[in-house]
Amino acid sequence: MPYLDKHPNQFRLLFxxxxxxxxxxxxxxVYEVASRxxxxxxxxxxxxxxxxxxxxxxxxPRGTSTDAARGILLGDLVxxxxxxxxxxxxxxxxxxxxATDSVVQVATFRYAAGLKQLLPVSKRxxxxxxxxxxxxxxxxxxxxxxxxxxRAGMKVGDLxxxxxxKTFKNSMEADQILAEGQVGKxxxxxVLRDNQVLSLHVIIAAIGVPFPLFVSTICGLxxxxxxxxxxxxxxxxxxxxxxxxxxxxSGYFLTVILIRRGIAVTSFQRIRDLTMIL
Numbered sequence: 001m002p003y004l005d006k007h008p009n010q011f012r013l014l015f016x017x018x019x020x021x022x023x024x025x026x027x028x029x030v031y032e033v034a035s036r037x038x039x040x041x042x043x044x045x046x047x048x049x050x051x052x053x054x055x056x057x058x059x060x061p062r063g064t065s066t067d068a069a070r071g072i073l074l075g076d077l078v079x080x081x082x083x084x085x086x087x088x089x090x091x092x093x094x095x096x097x098x099a100t101d102s103v104v105q106v107a108t109f110r111y112a113a114g115l116k117q118l119l120p121v122s123k124r125x126x127x128x129x130x131x132x133x134x135x136x137x138x139x140x141x142x143x144x145x146x147x148x149x150x151r152a153g154m155k156v157g158d159l160x161x162x163x164x165x166k167t168f169k170n171s172m173e174a175d176q177i178l179a180e181g182q183v184g185k186x187x188x189x190x191v192l193r194d195n196q197v198l199s200l201h202v203i204i205a206a207i208g209v210p211f212p213l214f215v216s217t218i219c220g221l222x223x224x225x226x227x228x229x230x231x232x233x234x235x236x237x238x239x240x241x242x243x244x245x246x247x248x249x250s251g252y253f254l255t256v257i258l259i260r261r262g263i264a265v266t267s268f269q270r271i272r273d274l275t276m277i278l
């Protein structure tokens with residue numbers, strides 16, 4: 001870089017433009033997230049669409065009572081059958097068809113209790129009378145105490161089937177429907193709980209910036225400042241230029257990587273994420 005050693009002002013100009021560009025992207029990202037609507041809960045894709053619609057009888061091991069062995073309850077999700085992972089009715093049918101015994105080992109998951117279990121079930125009970133393919137949903141994994149969703153009656157383990165009457169293919173699409181909401185307005189969440197669909201009115205709030213993300217943002221801005229100072233104050237020295245660039249990029253990464261949420265769907269988000277990759 002001998003050329004830049006002799007022409008520091010050109011480096012200052014290029015470095016200043018790069019700094020302004022990255023700072024603008026970082027500031028816009030912080031604003032976008034801080035003003036983003038939130039329902040004050042977290043949801044994700046469930047492990048399976050196979051929902052137990054009534055208590056499923058299990059084969060009691062010898063020496064135990066039926067009540068002691070009965071463990072597959074209304075609301076559980078079937079995630080495995082005959083040693084194969086299952087997600088929908090087609091997968092369950094294929095797993096059962098491959099079973100040579102009349103009794104199949106079935107794994108279920110009960111998120112609200114954090115319970116996963118593997119129990120023997122007769123094949124004759126693995127039907128639509130006991131297990132229903134409910135299609136795509138979003139499983140609630142956390143509800144902020146005293147928050148909008150908590151006040152509306154949402155509980156951990158609920159399965160969101162519609163938001164404002166709109167269905168979705170996965171939790172990312174559900175999150176985008178949420179993003180279309182307006183702060184102070186309510187969204188209607190149709191949730192499945194105990195085989196009943198409940199309509200919950202959730203008043204949307206502004207997400208703000210949680211403290212851990214606030215700390216990472218402040219750290220990122222500190223790196224930004226140190227990098228800009230070195231790059232503009234000591235452009236004649238290659239060590240200062242490289243260190244300044246490293247701090248600038250690190251500051252952008254720290255400010256953006258933790259606070260960004262979901263996949264890029266807008267032009268701004270795509271530019272921001274592409275810049276981070278490059």
